[in-house]
Amino acid sequence: RFLDRNVVNAFVRAGLLYESCEKFKDREYHNAVFVGKDENGVPRHAHKRSLNSLGKTFRINVEGSDPRCSFHYTGTSNRLYVFEAPIDLMSFLSRYPRGWQEHSFVALCGTAEHAMLWMLERNPCLRTVCLCLDHDEAGIEASGRLAEILHEHGYDDVGMLQSEHKDWNEDLKARRGLPVQEAEEHPQLIAASEVCGRIGVYMEECVIPERVGRELTNALCGYEMNLRRDYPEGATTCIELASALALYTYGRGLRQLGEPHSSEELLEQLRSCIHPHQNRSSLNSRTAVLAEQAHAVLKLASKPGIRSEAEKRQLTEGWLELALSCAKISVKYEADVLKQQQKQEQAALQQEMG
Template identity: 30%
Template sequence: MVYLLTYDGYMKEEKLQEICPSAILFMQCGLKDCVLEFRRFYETAMPTLEVGDEIVPAVIWKLEESDLKNIEAIYPNEIYQKTNWNLKTEKGVLDVTVFLMRETPFAFPKEKEVEAMERRMRNTALITAVWKMLWTGQKTGRKHMALYTQEQIDKANQTNLEEFLQQKGEHLRKTGSESVLIYKDSTGEHDSISVRRNRWYDHKNMRGGYPLKFMQEFYGMNFRTAMKELLHGEEPELGRKKNAEQDKAKEKEENAVKNDVNPFENKMEKSEFILPEKDNNMKRLFAYLLKTRFLDKDVVRSFVEQKILYQEKEHGNIVFVRTDKDGVSKSACKKSTAEQAKGFRMTVVGSDCRYGFCWRGDSSKLYVFEAAIDLISFITLRNDEWKADSFLALDGLSPKPLLQFLEDQKNIQEIFICLDYDAAGIEACDKLNDILIEKGYDGEKIKRKYPLYKDWNEQLKAEHGVEAILPQSHPKKIAYNVAVRKLGILNANTESPYMKWRKQEYEKSGRSFYLEQIKRDFKQAEKLVKKGDDDTKPLLASILRMADLSICLMYEVKGKDSLPELTMYQTTIQELEKAYKPYLDKARMDRRIQEMKEEMEHFKTLAVQDKPSLFSTI
């Protein structure tokens, strides 16, 4: 169990329990020497705690740690910072989690104490009265910017995303009870995002949520713009004068929300899983897989004989069946054999996505792929006795089928990750590797196999003289490698004015020079980013210098004094380059800036850990 402190509308039990069902009211209290302020954040304003001379009403909750993950729905990471306080209360010292707005001077209760408030009517009335003043903007001499209410946020997140996207002209393809969003970017056409009513999930990047988050991530909108778009121009209610008619409308809306399905609960009805009817022949299946995809006939026949590959009767689609360890069908995917329907793929209604298309062998080796076609292509390319090994297609990049397979197949010791050679595949490979190590698998026995082209079927096409899609490096890895090379060249020229200056300043001030100069460059970079000049050379110079000095500080603190300085430097940047994982490098710019500030505070103690910290944020 963990403790959570709230000082806003989520002091109400029924409100918090909508998001965190396990939440139990532990204590009503007042935070000494604080004041509650509304602060501007981009185009909106949110409440936050600051140093003051008042007692701010608050509530401490006791809840399951797993429920903390749901708090993002209330306190989005781009606006709030999660922190922990050790609070001295009448019930002892509590380690409480609290969310405070970013980029503002926030308060810490004086002497780490809170004033306990007994659960009596007068104190409940005090909290209610204070919040009535704050939310309606009636406090004397204080004006607040209008805010969206939680009810409006809930309403936005209840938007039917499928209908909304169709109205915006987006291309959606219906697949059973859900839709697939077809979109294009600089890397080509994609169909990795599934949409079902007010929920979405990006299988490639393994993230999802509700409409508000979709608008922010897919369209790059800020919070206020996304809200206005989803509510069709509806203005914020908080801070505006309300009349009796508006109050009545709000009450009606509250009742509607209470009676409706909670948007934060995952109560998706489960349809019955029924395999499509099998055709009496498989001519189209063999013609497509052998002539268009160049798969080996005997390999394809092996899967057909296992009854996990067949031709559908109604449309002649290929059906890939996913089974459990006992051979029971749990899931299936249909793929078109028609050239004009290129890319058509549909998951059969009621499928259990924990199971993937697979071949279960008796050996200790498992080969993991994105798609069933890639799996069979790889076996075709091997051209050997393959049946003793195990093969699994994830039908995307979710780790669920892999984890379920390993749970069922205890004989697996060696895992070969054979995902596509593109940005999404590179990220997923790193993520799967980390998940497996976390689960206790030996990192030395988790290996990456790269196709010579974008995927294994493209490689098979190339071997048959057909033009194939080339492998695609990750743009972030390319940029990281370029930065590492620049730093290596910079340090190799020991007679340059910069290197002489760095050495001279270090001899004067020691380690503190690195940290103080990083702080100066950081402030300069912040100013240049806000200024937004077309000339980016000064900004790039500041960033490169910060990276260089961060590395100097890292190897200095690690204390590899027995090695020459240049060797220590080169070794450190090589370690960082090897450790870099793009899937972990997803933070928004404001979050990166905050992390760098935290790291600089951390470096004051010179407690540097063996991980790429400051440099990984550049």
């Protein structure tokens, strides 16, 4: 694994890492055991990982472990680094060893938030959190979800660090010139750029300001009709047009509030609001919610009389939320198609090789 000897020894001396030897059916199995202790120094968690680097790696949290007290180290600074696995944590320290004892580190031994929140509760000085999860689909979704949880708990200084390859140990292997598992970008993040690009084209070519309400209604009706006919390509075309209409109107609302944005800025704001962990439900399940959301925005827009500043802002934000809801539908569909294509390519490659 190319872990730095000094880093390994530090955890061994602290009683947080040891090697176990267990017999099963007349064979000996050696595991690295990563220990998590509570605030009194009592071991409460153990994560076993096989020392065998060939084939599928054995790893398990020992039964009865307290998930809050997984493998961790507490330093003196205000910074906490969060990882999926102990090997990831130690690989990161091996890659960036300078002064690491100053900071705090925790391995979730999965992607649940319990150990991270426990560390923060026990150490009020920790205010900056760096999420260092795997650079793959699951890690990206978990990072988004954990960041959301941290914001809900009042932590505003939250950042994300990504390994160049799939995880931090793969980065160590790459430095030695060994074959590595490459990073996997999230299909939704790939699709989001393409979808927002098309929405930008619709904003330039298809939006007629005085007909926004009518065209939006038609686009949403076209989306539902194509969805019922099982014509997803037609449905996504309609929903992207609906997003363009809503985003254009959002931009117009910002201008009225004295906050003008260019089309490029509006599209970037839209793209940056698309988070994969919030966009997992099926397309069919969104129809009723989307119709209700559109109805509420159009009703507010058609309300007679002079609007207050707060009402203008409420309506403007409503247009952005509607544009985002429409865009997320197309992003989810495009990402699902991309994942299916990737699976087919992998299956074809395996068939060729085998």
